[in-house]
Amino acid sequence: MSLQVERLGESALVADAGTPETFASQRRMWALARAARQLPGVDDAVIGANNLTLFLREPERWRELERALQAAWKEGAMLETGAARSVEIPVAYGGESGPDAASLARICGMAEAELVILHARPQYVVSFLGFVAGFAYLGGLDERLHAARRAEPRAAVPAGSVAIGGTYTGVYPRSTPGGWHLIGRTEETLFDPRREPPALLAPGDRVRFVPLT
Amino acid sequence: MSALVEILEPGPFALVVDAGRPGRRGEGIAQGGALDALAYAVLNRLLDNAPHDAAIEALGELCVRFDAPVRLALTGAECRAELDGARVDAWSACDVPPGAILRLRAPVAGARAYLGVSGGFDVPLVLGSRSTDCSGGFGGLEGRALRAGDALRVRRRVPFEPGARRRAKPPQWDFARDAFAAEAMPVRLLPCRELASLAADERDRLYEIRSVSPRSDRMGYRLCGARIANDLPEMRSHAVFPGVVQLPPSGEPILLLADAPATGGYPKAGVAIAADLWKVAQLPAGARLRFQPCGDEEAARARAELAAYLHAIS
Numbered sequence: 162m163s164l165q166v167e168r169l170g171e172s173a174l175v176a177d178a179g180t181p182e183t184f185a186s187q188r189r190m191w192a193l194a195r196a197a198r199q200l201p202g203v204d205d206a207v208i209g210a211n212n213l214t215l216f217l218r219e220p221e222r223w224r225e226l227e228r229a230l231q232a233a234w235k236e237g238a239m240l241e242t243g244a245a246r247s248v249e250i251p252v253a254y255g256g257e258s259g260p261d262a263a264s265l266a267r268i269c270g271m272a273e274a275e276l277v278i279l280h281a282r283p284q285y286v287v288s289f290l291g292f293v294a295g296f297a298y299l300g301g302l303d304e305r306l307h308a309a310r311r312a313e314p315r316a317a318v319p320a321g322s323v324a325i326g327g328t329y330t331g332v333y334p335r336s337t338p339g340g341w342h343l344i345g346r347t348e349e350t351l352f353d354p355r356r357e358p359p360a361l362l363a364p365g366d367r368v369r370f371v372p373l374t
Numbered sequence: 375m376s377a378l379v380e381i382l383e384p385g386p387f388a389l390v391v392d393a394g395r396p397g398r399r400g401e402g403i404a405q406g407g408a409l410d411a412l413a414y415a416v417l418n419r420l421l422d423n424a425p426h427d428a429a430i431e432a433l434g435e436l437c438v439r440f441d442a443p444v445r446l447a448l449t450g451a452e453c454r455a456e457l458d459g460a461r462v463d464a465w466s467a468c469d470v471p472p473g474a475i476l477r478l479r480a481p482v483a484g485a486r487a488y489l490g491v492s493g494g495f496d497v498p499l500v501l502g503s504r505s506t507d508c509s510g511g512f513g514g515l516e517g518r519a520l521r522a523g524d525a526l527r528v529r530r531r532v533p534f535e536p537g538a539r540r541r542a543k544p545p546q547w548d549f550a551r552d553a554f555a556a557e558a559m560p561v562r563l564l565p566c567r568e569l570a571s572l573a574a575d576e577r578d579r580l581y582e583i584r585s586v587s588p589r590s591d592r593m594g595y596r597l598c599g600a601r602i603a604n605d606l607p608e609m610r611s612h613a614v615f616p617g618v619v620q621l622p623p624s625g626e627p628i629l630l631l632a633d634a635p636a637t638g639g640y641p642k643a644g645v646a647i648a649a650d651l652w653k654v655a656q657l658p659a660g661a662r663l664r665f666q667p668c669g670d671e672e673a674a675r676a677r678a679e680l681a682a683y684l685h686a687i688s
Contacts, residue, residue, distance in 0.1 A: 167567065169566055169618075169642075169645060170564050170566075170615075170617055170618070170644075170645025170647075171564065171645070171647060171648055171670075171673050171674075171677070172648075173613070173615065173645075175612070175613075177612075180610075182610060194400070204396060204397050205396065205397045205398070205399050205400060206400055207399045207400050207613035207636055207637065208400065209610060209611045209612035209613055209637055210610035210611045210612070211610055212610065212612050212613075214612060214613030216396070216397075216399075216615070221674075289611065289637065290400065290401055290402035290636065290637075291402050291611060291613075291635060291636045291637025291638075292402065292635050292636075292637065293402060293404075293509050293510060293635060294401065294402045294403045294404070294507065294509075294510040294512075295401065295402055295510075296402050297402075298611065335510070335511055337509060352402075352510070354500050354501055354507075354510065354512035354513070354517075355500075358401065359401065359403075359501060360401045360402065363401075
């Protein structure tokens with residue numbers, strides 16, 4: 162797995178490991194992000210799907226940083242990914258809490274009860290954060306539940322909605338527009354700006370959804 | 375005891391901003407902050423404030439009352455401001471007596487006005503900044519836009535000096551009119567790799583004149599004009615940031631601004647240079663812009679020019 166490094170705009174440096182995106186490659190990306198944050202002149206490091214973007218204080222020194230990144234990437238699995246936590250999120254599936262559970266089950270060709278079982282079974286891993294503050298993209302969704310986004314995004318998705326979009330599942334931290342299928346809802350606070358860190362989930366954390374009965 | 379500034383009318387949209395929260399994108403937190411970072415920087419210089427002291431960003435039609443003497447400054451859009459009926463120039467600072475009422479009208483040039491006070495507005499520091507994060511619902515005043523009846527405390531009191539006045543030379547300001555004229559406002563763009571995979575005539579369309587869609591906000595401007603067809607695959611999610619130009623399937627490019635989300639999935643055309651983003655922030659809906667390809671050297675030169683302009687104000 163080689164790492165392509167290129168500049169983007171004036172001060173960003175993008176490192177991309179290409180495809181396929183696997184758990185192993187994403188794990189290496191978290192480790193790379195951790196290493197990159199320690200490099201001098203790096204203001205921020207943002208993980209994507211098998212890629213990492215650094216924001217540089219002195220963009221003219223990007224070659225040095227590229228070398229440091231490549232060296233860190235080669236160390237690969239040796240790097241520390243940091244302490245992953247295990248988080249359980251209680252979910253009320255279906256009904257008013259998950260208005261798309263029935264329609265998504267139909268799309269996936271299964272009963273709603275089966276959809277709930279398949280969604281609550283895996284231990285998910287936080288791949289990266291984005292979209293809105295504290296929104297975690299969770300990898301490990303059962304392939305039978307992979308589904309294109311809704312044709313018509315909602316103008317307002319209720320806070321705490323547990324949703325499926327593409328190959329990911331996730332929880333909307335607060336009410337925002339959104340195009341994912343809503344299958345349930347949680348009372349858990351995913352993002353609290355008064356907390357440090359404010360986001361409940363960080364890359365590498367393990368997540369399990371527990372159906373409320 | 376500190377002074378209070380009461381919001382009598384917020385206009386279409388006004389909020390508390392500062393330099394934002396860069397450095398927390400990894401947690402999905404938008405950079406945020408003043409959309410016209412240059413006008414905001416000049417404002418704090420005029421007031422001898424710290425570079426990150428909080429100000430109000432307004433789309434004009436703002437009306438406020440000061441209950442105690444303060445020093446205020448205005449920069450950004452020209453809104454024919456009046457203090458108790460007397461004209462106040464933009465790009466200047468002055469002292470106001472207790473009870474004074476400041477009124478901004480709809481902008482005649484530009485789109486966003488900045489109102490600052492000596493010491494800045496006193497709202498809580500949240501995640502290192504006083505900026506309002508509207509999509510996250512935190513920062514600023516209760517994480518929301520300002521409303522009539524809100525009161526903002528001023529962090530520092532200064533002795534009242536009637537007649538005291540200080541001015542800054544506005545940055546080259548004619549663009550606001552240019553943008554409505556036949557010639558559109560130039561915005562320099564560092565092209566990115568995906569652009570090379572577009573068909574040549576689609577690529578050329580990127581550099582045609584475009585107008586700012588009314589469906590634009592602080593997250594980004596949608597740019598109307600020749601649609602750019604792209605059969606580029608949806609990208610794996612990656613970091614995006616202010617200045618990035620995205621190519622969504624609709625064919626209308628989106629120029630991301632301060633409140634852009636931390637990650638996105640659309641293919642990118644390029645990145646508008648930082649030294650031109652303040653001008654973009656001053657384009658109202660309907661105004662025209664035109665991307666111009668540029669290289670690293672020109673971007674660096676533009677950065678240096680801007681730094682020299684700011685340095686000269688002190």
